[in-house]
Amino acid sequence: MRSDGDSWSIVDSVGLTALGVATFRALESSEPDALIRDDFASWFVAAAGEHHFTELLADSSSLQGIPFAGFMGVRTKFFDDFFLSAAASGVRQAVILAAGLDARAYRLDWPPDTTVFEIDQPKVLEFKGKVLAEHEARPKADRRPVAVDLRDDWPAALEAAGFDPTKPVAWSAEGLLPFLPGTAHDALFSRIDELSPPGSRVAIDSFTDSSTLQRFSAMPDKFFGTNPFGDLDVSELFYADERADPPGWLSEHGWSVQGATSLELADKYDRPFPELPEEFDDLSKRLAWVTAVK
Template sequence: MVDAARRGTGTEGVKGGVGITALLVAAARAIETDRHDSLARDDYAEHFVRAAPASAAWPVRLHEVPEGDLNPLWGRFARYFGLRTKVLDDFLLRSAHAGAHQVVLLGAGLDTRAFRLDWPPGCVVFEIDREGVLAFKHDVLDGLATTRKAARVPVPTDLRADWVGALTGAGFDASAPSVWLAEGLLFYLPAAAETYLIDTVDRLSPGGSALAFEVKLEKDLLAYRDSPIYTSTKHQIGIDLLSLFDGGPRPDSAGRLTGKGWSTSVHTPFDFTRRHGRGPLPEQNDALAGNRWVFANRPRT
């Protein structure tokens, strides 16, 4: 747990840069929770949004959004995050029920899966993120009535530092099957850092382990700089996502895992929109067109 000495850092961890995108996702999850046809529920999300000055005025209900679902940010983009949450929730729970009882959230942000998902007995959720982000999360959750549904172990460290040492020091067992999640993370990392992360997960994952992550395939992100998703995010809440994403060539991480013996599948978000009957569909000048969700499983030997 993050001890009392680490608390009280206020909102420093979510004031700007990648940290504030955690608030964007929290607001999207709050709006999704409020929908009559919600794909995923996160009753804690709105409290994070309200607790940070940077996001206190953002909507957390669809009726608070000008234009409703026609708003590119709080309509279509928020629904994307709701769909992503549903799909990744399902993957994590399937993997846990199959025996991967260690859950590692890489760049956990304001994730509350340890509280809101019905985990099988014996699951441990490790949350890796910067100290300031986890401290902010603790400050908010400590003021709410919460019930953990799995053991929860925050790991306050930067993924650019020795996060493996911090994770193992927090009790992670590299000999036991794990399910790993890099949700909305790899966009921000240089290619070498992504490859290191993938190789490290491979090294720490025995048979029966699983991994889900999100990537972008565009060779030129700036080709979509006028996409409504990017422009509305910048103009409505001041987050310039394109300035935060790493603009270099991306590695083929799915192919790399396949070469290491993992079984991988790659999907567009639109695949799941059609499956669930809710979510974004392709449109012109679409910033989501290059997004892919990758699911990988290491067979038991």
């Protein structure tokens, strides 16, 4: 269970979910028709040495029939496309909130004068930096890790790392919002708005309500008899307290908002999900993929 001020490494609590996501990105990348290519993800899984995910990477047959790696491919491509579109429009600052084991600073073809800020817990960024250094990886942008908790004064840490609030910025909150308590969730959007001059952009994935999120996290175990995250009950890491509706909040504060469901996004990428139980299908329609421009 969560508590105020709790922290984690890459192999426990919220950090373990980031490791799981890296595993699913690695699995999607190994497919012959993969939507994304993340050659860094398997490095992180191997270095962490967490039994469930190393076993899953070696043999993913237990996930057969569960569209989890494919879902992660769709999610990853959505945010990849968001950043590439922002860069093409002239945005030269990117902020990845709760960056986890995201390797976009290394994977994407950024314009040469782009700065990518990665915000996350100190232990997570320390692990990530060590693995990348061991593999002598070189980023394709000016990558700047910002070790700070998103429940704390992260704007100050971001500006201390060189962020310029007078220039347009592209923000991503990928797989993040349920892990924030309501006060930090709402403060996140207020701070994004304050730090975003006209021309800035934001991309998020967001469930319509906390009960939907709880139901969604239980679906793989309920219908397929297995939990992609092993013994970790991800729902225990979520906050279900009251919070603002992100698309509505952004619209009210002058952002132009567009959204899609998971099924619409899968169709867009020509990656339709397999036939799913009715409840699972219904929940997939309740996950909003949102982009907004100020």
